[in-house]
Each structure stands twice: as C-alpha cells, then as structure tokens.
Amino acid sequence: MDWSMTVGNVLAVFLTLAIFSFLYRDNPIYKTAEHFFVGLAAGYFIVIQYHTVFLPNLWQPLTHDVAALFRSGQAAQQLAGSLALMQLGAAAQHGLWQAFSPDIKGILDPVTFHGWRLALIVPLAMGLLMFTQLMKKYAWLSRWPMAVVIGSFSGLALLGNAQGDLLPQIKANLIPFIKPGSWTAFWADPGLFTFLDVLWNPVLIIGVISVLIYFFFSVEHKGAIGGVAAVGIGFLMISFGAAYGNTVMTRISLLIERFDFLLKPATRYITLVTLLLLLAYFIITAFKDKHKARIER
C-alpha cells in the first residue's frame, strides 16, 4: 500500500469536505482550510517563479557570462558596449532612423556583443527597485519598474485589440445580405435548418449594427435611434442568455469531478469517515452554542 497515496487521499478528501462545509455556513474548519490554501498558493507561486523564471531567464545567463567574461579579460571593453546600449534607448526616443546608422548596428547584433547578457544587470536592478514599495520613504522609486509593466501591457493591449479583434471582426461582417446559395437551397429543400441558413447573414448584419448603435453615446436613445437601440439590447440579451447557459455547463462539470473524486474506490471509505467526523463536529458545536446561549439569557 503506497503510503504517500493514501495519506495524500486522506488530506485531499478532508480539505475537499472542509471547503464544501462553507455551504452549510462559514466555520473555523473552512477558514483554516482556506487560509492554508492561500499560503500554499503563495508559496507555490514563489517556488515556480524561482525555478522557471528567475534561474533560467536571469540568474544562469548572468552568472554564466560574468564568469566567462572575467576569465577572458574582455570585461572592460564589453562594459563600454552596454553603456552604448543606454544611448540607443535615448536614440529610440528621438527617432529610430539615426539608431539604424551603421556604427550602432554592430551594437545590436548579439553575436559580436556579449554585453547583452551583462546588460541583464539592468532588469535585475529595476526588479529590485520594485521592493522599494515596501519602504514608505522610497516607495516612489517602485514606479519605475511599475512603469515598465504598465507600458508594456498597455502597448500590447493597444496592438492586440486593434489587430486581433477590431480588423478581423469588422472584415468578418462584410458579407452579402443573403448567404449565396442558401436561398436556392431553401427552395430546393424547405426545412428549419435551410431556413435558418438563409437567416444566417441578415441576423449577423442587423444584430451587429443595432448593438453598435446601442453603444453610441453621442445621441440620446429617442425616436428612430431609440428603436434600433431597443433591437440592439434584444440581441445583447440573447447573447447574455447563451453565455449564461454555457456557464452552467462549466459549473456543473466542476461539481461532477469533485463528487467523482469523493466516490472513487480509493477514497470512498475515507470520504465516509471524514463526513461522519465533520457531522459530529457540527452537531457538537451547535449543541455548545445553544448551551452557551441559554446561560447568557
């Protein structure tokens, strides 16, 4: 009997039922499990960051190259290279064209320039600046690395939304009012689905246009615009209804998996015992509360 599996199952079953106990009411067992979870999740976060980001992406390249450089004595020359890199940053601000002048080009090509790895000191320094947030006096310094994060994600959000959502979705709605061939197919074989196929394009066109008009903020929803906006809110509610229906699928699946785990041959009896223990606990505490309440009255 593999002990780590069994003890593991006992812990897993207990913690599962502890979280389920929240359904009865918020109780110390649930709070203990929840706080334990918060700790585990935080600890897990740090360990994974350490092993899969800090070591491979920063520490190893930095220490590996610093050692190699000092052994081969090129340190001074390469350090000058990374300083030139700083000017490149400034050049980017004044316009990229000068940055492409031939003499700077050599700097950009990593094959000739090991300084790149050395330059990792910069993100390391910026990263450490992040911790100034914990000190009231220097907290403003943490805005520098914060700006890197905010700038990067704002730039990517701007680009991604324009390129991945805006253009392709507009293009996908530039379609003929009736799907070519669907009209003839309907008359050839009149039925629900051939009829729905004829409706395919008009639904998309009318739906998208009316919902876009609902989200128009410069004109009050009155008269004709009000009517079209009402059609728009109708399409919107249909989309929300479909979304609600699909979400039920996800939630029920999660519960099925948990019950499936509790009923598995390996955990079935553990579940039974733990359930009885929890039941006993709640009965005793309920009894104690009633007893205490009677004394206070």
Add this chain to the structure above:
Amino acid sequence: MAKPTARWTERLEHLDRRIIFLVVAVGILVPLVAPLGLPVTVTEPVQAFRDQIDGLPPGSAVLVSADWDPGSRAELLPATVALFHHLFQRDVRVLIISLWPAGPRMVEQALAEVRGAHTKTYGKDYVNLGFKEGAEVVMVSLGDNLPATFPADYYGTPVSTLPVLRGIKSYKDIAMVITLSAGYPGTKEWVQQVQDRYNMPMISACAGVSAPEYYPYYQAGQLKGLIGGLKASAEYETVLERKGFAVAAMDAQALGHYIIIGFIILGNALYLINKWTNLGARKE
C-alpha cells in the same frame, strides 16, 4: 401590527439556500452512481477541431499552451487528455508551454494518463517547457525567439539539448497553436497577439463559460476549430473513440442542467404569482 404571516408562496420564494444546495447535490450524485448512458452527437466546431489536427503534415511542430489550473480541471483535463491522445497518434512534435503558474503540473497529470498508450519519448517527440510569467509579453517574445524565452524545459534541462526543439526558432517553425483556455491569459489573448500578426493557424479548447466569446473568432475563421465546454469534450472523446471522464459525466451534466432550468422556471413562477396576488390584494 404583527407582520401578516407570509403566504407559503412568498416563504418559498425566499427558500433557504441550503435546501437548494441539497437538491443539486442529490441531482449530481444519482447519475454518478447509476449512469444512464445517453447518446452524444458530434457538432461542427468539434469536427473542425479534429479535422485540423488530422490535416497536420507529418513531422510538423505544434505549440500547445495549457492556460488552465485546478479551478477548471474538470473541463480541461478531459480535453487535454483527448488532445494528447490525438496528437500522439500522429507523427507530430508537441511543444507544451503554460502561461498559468499551475499549468505545467496539470500538463504532467494529463501526460501521466496518456503516456502508457503511445510510443512517444519525452525530449524527442514532446516536451513540457513549463510556465513563464508575462502573458501577452511571452506570446509576443515567442514570435522572435522561442529558445530565448524558454531557455530550459520544466525540469531545468537546457532546450539546446532536446532533439524535439531542433530547428525551432520562432512561430515560423510552428505549424499550429492549440490554446487550452480557462480565462486570462487564454484564447482571446492568443488570437489578439499571435493569430493575425503571425497569421498562425489556431484552434482552441476552452471552458464552457468562455465559448460564447470565442464563437465570433470561429465564425470569422480566426479559430479553425473550437471545443467549448465538457459536452464538446465528450463529443471529441466520442469522435476519437477514446471515451473518458467527459462522456461518463454527460448523464450527471444532463440532470444538473434540468435542475437549474427547473429552478429558473419555479423561481419566476413564484415571483409572478406573488406579484399578481399582492397586486390583487391591494386593489380590493
């Protein structure tokens, strides 16, 4: 003036939540203990997902991004297991990454279920490159240089020593991206940042809750296949003849849905009855 005792319909409308919880629990337990084995017909987006993988040229490399965690394990573990079975049946190199911290361990659990049934070796046919923090920034940096973004696999072995990654520098060497998605970052960010910019063929398996938001991508052709939720995973398992948890859960899924439909109708019926009778009372 003592509050008039509420009519039973009014008391029922404010039913204690725990009774509702009990009904749901029983509704899910019964079919798990006594399965009914109801049929599962395959819908078009799932068929398209399967055809896309079948259409992969031999020897091509596929990037799987497992962006989910224990919170959505019930829906995405069956989809991931079915996907790995499908990929391992074909002559395809499988590179697995994750943009969620718990992702790599979920991939390990899926691989454990699949390894036995196929003759694929780690490092030569497939690799788990683990997790990287940075969401969209990671997606974009894979476009320039994959080995620099993932210098080592999940176990710390440098990628230069892994044959499966030989000759793979960026998205140009990747035939398809398969996004397994449960939230942010997920399929939406992959479509926004990668699909159009690198015009990368892309298919997605996602939690049911995200499916409605991805249908416009499927209709626009940005996604070439879509598995939305556990029912779709059950269809995928059926199509691959590898029936697993998803198909087994369909009976409990059916009963669960009809319980919720029942609650919506009952709740609104009570609401309307109470409204009309109160209206009536006030008129007399």
Add this chain to the structure above:
Amino acid sequence: MRSEVPMFITLFFGLFFIISAFIVHPAYKSAAQELNNWTLIIISFAYVLGVINVARIHAKKLEERRPGWAYSVMTLFGMLIMIVFGIFVPARLYGGYETGSLFSWLFDNGQVPMQATMFSLLAFFIASAAFRAFRVRSVTASLLAVTAVIVMAGRVSVGELMWSDFPRFVEWIMGDLQTAGQRAVKIGAALGAVATGLKIILGLERSYFSGE
C-alpha cells in the same frame, strides 16, 4: 524625477511593443528579443512582491493579534513549507519541485483539491442564484431567460432525446444569433481598450500616478 521618468519609461516600452509588430529588420528583432526578456524578468519580480505582500499582511495580523490571527498562522505555515521544501531542501530529502517532492505532494493533495472544490461551489451558487435572483423583471430579462433555457436544454444529451436536431439548433444560436451581439460588444470593447492604451502610453491617463 518622480513622474517624468516613469512616464518616459511607460512611453518607451509602450511604443517598443507596438513598433515591434511592424518592424521586421533582423538587427531590430534581436534587440527586441532582449528587451522582451528584460520585461519578463521585471514582471516576475512584481509577482514576487505580490507574494511578499501576502506574507507581510498575515505577519502584521499575527503581531497585532488582530481577530482571526490564528488563521494567519496557517497561511504563513502553508507558504513557508512550500518555499522551504521547494527551493532550499535538496531533492533527496523530499526537496525540490518535481514529482516525488513534498512540494508536489502538497500541490496535488492540498492546492488542487481545495481550488477545484472552491470552484465547484459555483454549481451550488448558480443554482441558488437561478432560483432567487434570476427574475424576469422586463422584456429584455425574459429574452435572456428564454435563450438561457433553450441553450441549456439543447446542450445536454436529454435534449437530444426530445428532438434529435436540438444540438444543431443550439449550434445555430451559438454560431449566428449570439455571435452578432458578442461581435458588436467585442468591437466596442476593442475601441475602448485601444484608446485607453494610447492614453496610458502618452501619459494622458495620470490617475494612477496621481498625488504628485
């Protein structure tokens, strides 16, 4: 110094990530890759700070014996045991983070069941919300309710018994009827996101750097 430098940094990194999509010059691309790597490193520091915040708050709660301090012991215990075994203890004493270590055992038997169970609570909450909060108060709300019920009924196998083409009908609703609303909302949201990203990069959106 306090807000001019952060504003320049935001501008530089914002523009960098936008321009990288347009420039294909090889030398630029390799420089871009290094800058990507820098951003990844800085972001991961941000998350380490996040976790230190968790430790700081629970430790403070412990020191001041604020109500519920006993539970903070559990949080700090959970965190420390994961970090100590995950990073410092060698592999042969159940250390490290791979399968077989205490770290992975606690993840599989502690974190996975608790997070999965927390999410499964949602099935109960969605049922109670369906009964108590899902009110057909208006025409629009009833449109939402009717669509939700049809999609739910048709997406599960029982639906097929009643009408064999039910799943196909639901696919039409999903692929066409609901896609229209989703697409329009997506276009609107994308415009909002692009505009806001633009303002942040150009430093027009100063609310979160305010106070100076």
Add this chain to the structure above:
Amino acid sequence: MANISIAEIVDVQKLNLFVLLVLFSGLVLLMIRLAEKGRQMFVRPLAGLKALEDAVGRATEMGRAVLYVPGIDDVKNIQTIYSMVILEHVAKIVADYGTPLIVPIGKAFVVPMAEETVRQGYLNAGRPQDFRSDNVRYLSDEQFAFTGAVNGIIMRERPAANVFLGSFYAEALILAETGFMAGSIQVAGTANIHQLPFFVVACDYTLIGEEFYAATAYLAQDPKLLGTIKGIDVFKGLILAVLVIGFVVETLGFTGFSRLIAGE
C-alpha cells in the same frame, strides 16, 4: 542606408493596421484637444451611472458603508486602471458625506495604486485627513480566497451599496448573489463579456462593456475622457458606414471593398 529597401525594414502587409492605428489615434487625440479647448461634448445620460450615485446616496442616508471592488485583475488589465478613475470619484462623494468606504483588493500590485486613488478622492473633497489606508484592504492574490474574504466582509459589515466595477471572472456571480442576500443595492460593470449575464441578472444596474468606459468619462467630465468617448463614437460611426457599405456592396457581388479593409 540607401541599399536597404523599405520592405526589409517594415512589414508592408500590415499597412491597413497601421492606417487604422494612425487614423483612430489621430481622431482620439484631436477630440481630446477640442475637449480641452472647452468645446461642449455631449454624452447621453447612462441609467447605470445614475444608479451608482443613488446607491452611494442611499448608503449615506443609512449611515452604512459603500463596498467598492475594482475587479480582481492586475494593473496590466486596462479595466482595473479605468476602475480607479471611478473609484476616485466615488471616494470624493463618500468623503463629502463621511460615509465609510471599503475597497477590497485582489492583486497585491494594485494596492499602492488604489491607496493613491482613494487618497486623491479624499483630497479632491478637501478632507485628506479622513483618508484611512486600511480601508483599502488587500485580501489575497488567489481568486477564490479573495471571493470568500469579500463575502465575509459583505455578510459582517452589511454595506448598503456594493459597487463591482472592473475585470471580474467566475466570482462575479458569488459576489452579486451574496450582496443580493445581504439586501444591498448593487451596481456592477465590466468589459468581461462572459460575466455580464450574472451581473445583469443579479444586480440592480449593470454597465455593459463600453458603458463602463463611457461612465468614467461622464463622471469625471474630464476633457481627456470625454474626448476619448467622442473620438470612439466618431470612429464607430465610420465602422457603421463601412459595415453598411460593405454588406450592400457585397450583396451586389463586388468583393474588392472587403479585401481592401482586410488589406489582402
């Protein structure tokens, strides 16, 4: 540099994207410039927004707290940053009446930003001394531990008004239903389309997707925000025109227009 051709430097295929970005950015910056010069920018009144101020008003009358959850996402999500703008406004209103404000935070990185925003709100109301930093409460980075903790606050401190504005995920339903049971008036808003059904169903008022962005502009009456909304509206007019021309032209069988837009 003469020998390097443009195609080597810039990806010519992405011209249509470049044109869209330049056109849209120019439009937004132009409208902001006009708004700053004092041009009247009309934005239609938003029902959800009026509800936000009624909800805070009701909390003030009953002397109970306002709970404001700025979403659970990190600073890298634009909705979190936008929610800060509305939080600043709510903080100003709350400071005027001295109503307690609770701001649970689900991401450590957002804490300093939220603290500064609420402090700015109290500053705008001329009562910086009333700002207490422990009203901005960091609970946990873990989504579900955060949700459980916020539910605890709702059930214990019984806020009269709950405001959920920002990026929400699976916990939206639980927060809305718990608030519903606690009897609070609830106003929600998010651009996360998949969570809107729960807010629409369980909350008194919901700002749907873009309305969340428009509410920020309307509330702040800030030229930059108003200019943005007008810029987006004008561009939306352009898109509507493209969509109408598109389908008319496609129906007539001429597909060149759609290919032009796609930049093939």
